[in-house]
Structures are given as C-alpha cells and as structure tokens.
Amino acid sequence: MILKARYAALAGVVFLVLAVVYGLLSHDVGGVTMLGALGIAISLAALVLAAGSPRGDEQ
Amino acid sequence: MALSTSALAPHAATDAHAHARRGISNPILGMILFIASEVMFFAGLFAAYFNVRFTAAHWPPLVNEAPFEPFQIRNEMVLAAILTAVLVLSSVTMQMAVWAIRRGDRTAFLRNTGVTLVLGLAFLTGQVYDYLHLGFGITDTAFGSTFYTLTGFHGAHVLGGTIMLSVVLYRGLAGQFSARHHDAVEATSLYWHFVDVVWIVLFSSLYLL
Structure with a gap:
C-alpha cells in the first residue's frame, strides 16, 4: 500500500x-491550545516520516 | 587511473539509485521532527498563559487592588510592532537566501544570509531594550511571569537561530554550499520560519488579544 505524505498529515x-x-x-482555552498544537505536531511528524520513507512505487 | 574509474562506476550507479529512492534528507527530516517537538513545547507555555489569563478576575491583574500602569503593554506596542516587522522581514530574506543557493547564486545567498543574521541580532537587541524599559519584572504577578517566560524562551530560540545562521554564513563563506548540497541552509530556514511564526502568535496573544 502506497502511503501518500499528504494523507499521512491528515x-x-x-x-x-x-x-x-x-x-x-x-x-478550557489551555486544553484547546494543547490539543490543537498536538494536531499540528502530529501532522508535521506524519508528513515528514511518510515523505522520508523510501518511495513505495519503486518497489 | 582507468582501472580505478571503472572500479568506481558500479558504486556510483548504486549511490545514484539510492539517492533517487531517498524521499527526504536526514538534516531536514530531523529539523522538522525537532520543530514538531518545539510546537508542543511552546503549546505548553501558551496553554499556561491562556489558562491564567482566562481564569483571572482581572487581566492584567490588579496590584494593591488598582490597575498597574506598566502592565498596559498594549498602549506601548510600537517597539513590539517594529520587532515583529524586523522578524517577518528576516524570514523573507532567509527564504531569498534559500532560493539563491538553490539556483547556485552564492553571492546572493551570502548577502541574504548576512542580512537575516543582522535582522535577528537587531530583534534580540530590541528585546533586551524592551526588557530594560518595561517597568515590571518576572515576579510581578502571573502577568509578569507569563510575559517573561513566553518572550524569554522565544528570545532564546531566536538566539539559537542566530547561532545557526552564523554557522551557515561561515560555511557559506568557506564555499561549502552549492545548488545540490545545501541541506543545512534548508534546515536552518525551516527553524527560522518556525521562530517567526511563534513570535507572530506570541505578539498577537500578548499585545492584540
């Protein structure tokens, strides 16, 4: 299965x-801030990890 | 000589194949993961600030049951607005440096990196000047604590960014970057843009909201 980076960011x-x-x-504004930032952080991490893996279409 | 060239050829082909399969370089991957962790770090600071602010009976807090004039930082936001403009401009010059090295224009790369470094140092100088003239300290109620914690940690990150920029500029002057090899420049620019975005959120929260 080919995992597209942009889908991983979702x-x-x-x-x-x-x-x-x-x-x-x-x-609770503090909790919303933490959850929102967690969403951004996970999107970044998922994006870069998916983009950083060897391309599946060449295997 | 001919023997050594032919012996290297298979390795070169293997390296090219490996390069083609590589999705993203390690320095950029590491920097983006680091930025993801930094997002959570600043989120904790902002969450603490919002929690204190929106649960307080008065904001800024009263001192001796009366408004404390130095806490009215919104009335004196000119310097902070100038610092915001300086940092945003530095992001523009940083990106121009990246574009320059991508097309192999080392002169423009060095010039834009130098300007970015100067703007970063100007921001830090302005922040120190602001600290010296604010009229309240870190121990003056939750307002002072959250203000100095947020702006202080951000300033430390700007300082870290200027150190990175100094290294990039030094390596650029030594001719270590080219259109093909400039991962450190890309990684530094990502960090610098992140620091810029954090300041915009910080400025909006402290001065405008």
Missing part, C-alpha cells in the same frame, strides 16, 4: 477536531 486533523469538540464542551 492524522493530525483528528486532534484538531478533538480540540474543537473539547473547546465547545469545556471552554
């Missing part, structure tokens, strides 16, 4: 959605 969107839901339910 992994972080889960936490961004979670941040929105958490913010609506709790009104």
Whole structure:
C-alpha cells in the first residue's frame, strides 16, 4: 500500500477536531491550545516520516 | 587511473539509485521532527498563559487592588510592532537566501544570509531594550511571569537561530554550499520560519488579544 505524505498529515486533523469538540464542551482555552498544537505536531511528524520513507512505487 | 574509474562506476550507479529512492534528507527530516517537538513545547507555555489569563478576575491583574500602569503593554506596542516587522522581514530574506543557493547564486545567498543574521541580532537587541524599559519584572504577578517566560524562551530560540545562521554564513563563506548540497541552509530556514511564526502568535496573544 502506497502511503501518500499528504494523507499521512491528515492524522493530525483528528486532534484538531478533538480540540474543537473539547473547546465547545469545556471552554478550557489551555486544553484547546494543547490539543490543537498536538494536531499540528502530529501532522508535521506524519508528513515528514511518510515523505522520508523510501518511495513505495519503486518497489 | 582507468582501472580505478571503472572500479568506481558500479558504486556510483548504486549511490545514484539510492539517492533517487531517498524521499527526504536526514538534516531536514530531523529539523522538522525537532520543530514538531518545539510546537508542543511552546503549546505548553501558551496553554499556561491562556489558562491564567482566562481564569483571572482581572487581566492584567490588579496590584494593591488598582490597575498597574506598566502592565498596559498594549498602549506601548510600537517597539513590539517594529520587532515583529524586523522578524517577518528576516524570514523573507532567509527564504531569498534559500532560493539563491538553490539556483547556485552564492553571492546572493551570502548577502541574504548576512542580512537575516543582522535582522535577528537587531530583534534580540530590541528585546533586551524592551526588557530594560518595561517597568515590571518576572515576579510581578502571573502577568509578569507569563510575559517573561513566553518572550524569554522565544528570545532564546531566536538566539539559537542566530547561532545557526552564523554557522551557515561561515560555511557559506568557506564555499561549502552549492545548488545540490545545501541541506543545512534548508534546515536552518525551516527553524527560522518556525521562530517567526511563534513570535507572530506570541505578539498577537500578548499585545492584540
């Protein structure tokens, strides 16, 4: 299975959605900040790890 | 000589094949993962600031049950706005340096890297000047603590960035970068853009929000 880097970056969107839901339910800005940043960090990590792996279409 | 050339040929072909399969260089991969961890580091600081700010009865906090004039930093944001412009401009020159080395223009690369370094040092100088004239310290309520913690850690990152830029400039002057080999320049530019983005969020949170 070929894993496209841009699709891997979508992994972080889960936490961004979670941040929105958490913010609506709790009104805790600090928690929303942490969850939002976690989403960005996971997107970055997933993007670079997927892009950094050998290209699947050459195997 | 001919023997050694033919002996090297298979290795060269293998290296070229390995290079073609490589998705991203190790320095850039490492830098982006480092930036991902830095996102969480600053998120912790911002979360603490927002938590203190939005749970406080008064913001900035009262001192002796009265507003404390030095805390009204919004009224004196000219210097901070200038520093923001300096840092944004430095990101532009950094990117111009990257574009220059990508097309092999070493003169433009060195010039833009030098300007970026000077702008970074100007930012740090301005921040030190700001600290000397603020009128409150890190122990003056939660406002002072969060303000100095956020801006101080950011300033430390700018200092780290200027050190990286100095190394890049030194290596550039020594002729170590070319259109094909400049991963350190790309990695440094990513870090510098990240530091710039953090400052924009920081400036917006502290002075505008």
